[in-house]
Amino acid sequence: RSRARSRAPPARSGPPPASARTSGGPGGLRRAMGIAGSIAESPLRSYLQNEFDRVVKSRARLLYLHQIQQLQPPQDVHLDLRHLATLWKLDRDHDGSVTFEELLEFAEFCNERRRFLGSLDFERKLRAQCVVDLWEVIRDEKGEEAFADWVVLLIAQGERHQTFAASPHVPFMSGDAVMTLYELLKPCQIVSQIDQQGFLDLLQQIGETMNLMSLQSEELDDWVPVMVVHRWSRRLVSCYAV
Incomplete structure (x- = not known):
C-alpha cells in the first residue's frame, strides 16, 4: 500500500540570540569551561539552571530530546546535541530523558575534559571522548x-x-x-x-x-x-x- 504523505521533523522553538547568552554574574561566563573549581560553585550553575527552566516542558522536570537540542551552551562552548555518543554521555542513567542533575554532571565532565585537553578544537576532542566511552559499552x-x-x-x-x-x-x-x-x-x-x-x-x-x-x-x-x-x-x- 503506497502512502504519499510527506513528513517534517517536529517544530522546535528557536534558541535565544547570542546576546542573551552573555557572560553575566560574578566573574562572568566567558571562560565558563576549563575553570579550576566546580561548575556547581560557579556562575555557570545559574546559567545552566536558567537554560534548563527555559526549555523544560515536563511536569516531572525532565528534558526529552527536542528540549535537549534547544539548550544553548555558554558562548565559549560548542556542543553537538544531535550526536548520539554525546547524548548517551549526557543521559547518565540512559532512561531517554535528562534531569538538571544530569545536565550539571555533564557540565562538570566537560569542564574537567577542557582543563585536561585545552580549548583548541575542544568540540572534536569531546565528541571523540564520548565515542570512546560509548564504545566501551557497545562492544559486546x-x-x-x-x-x-x-x-x-x-x-x-x-x-x-x-x-x-x-x-x-x-x-x-x-x-x-x-x-x-x-x-x-x-x-x-x-x-x-x-x-x-x-x-x-x-x-x-x-x-x-x-x-x-x-x-x-x-x-x-x-x-x-x-x-x-x-x-x-x-x-x-x-x-x-x-
Whole structure:
C-alpha cells in the first residue's frame, strides 16, 4: 500500500540570540569551561539552571530530546546535541530523558575534559571522548542491547507505546518517533539513500515480514512495531562507534 504523505521533523522553538547568552554574574561566563573549581560553585550553575527552566516542558522536570537540542551552551562552548555518543554521555542513567542533575554532571565532565585537553578544537576532542566511552559499552551484545533500548526511549520522548486491535499483542511507536530516529541517522547519510516516507514504509514492511502488523490495516498507517525500531537501532552501533 503506497502512502504519499510527506513528513517534517517536529517544530522546535528557536534558541535565544547570542546576546542573551552573555557572560553575566560574578566573574562572568566567558571562560565558563576549563575553570579550576566546580561548575556547581560557579556562575555557570545559574546559567545552566536558567537554560534548563527555559526549555523544560515536563511536569516531572525532565528534558526529552527536542528540549535537549534547544539548550544553548555558554558562548565559549560548542556542543553537538544531535550526536548520539554525546547524548548517551549526557543521559547518565540512559532512561531517554535528562534531569538538571544530569545536565550539571555533564557540565562538570566537560569542564574537567577542557582543563585536561585545552580549548583548541575542544568540540572534536569531546565528541571523540564520548565515542570512546560509548564504545566501551557497545562492544559486546549486552551493550548493544542496552544501547538499542536507550535509543527507543530517546526517540519516544516520553510517549507511551500503543497497541491496536489489528495486532493486539504488539507494542507500536508513532510515526513522529520514527521521524526522530530518521533525524538522528542523518550523520550516517541516510538522506542520500531514502526519504522520510520511504523510511517509515520500510520499517512497516519489515514489521509485516516479521508478522507483527498488516500493511492493509488503516489504523496502523502511522505506526511501527517497537521491536522493528529496536532492531534497527542496533544498526546505529556500527555508525556511531567509529
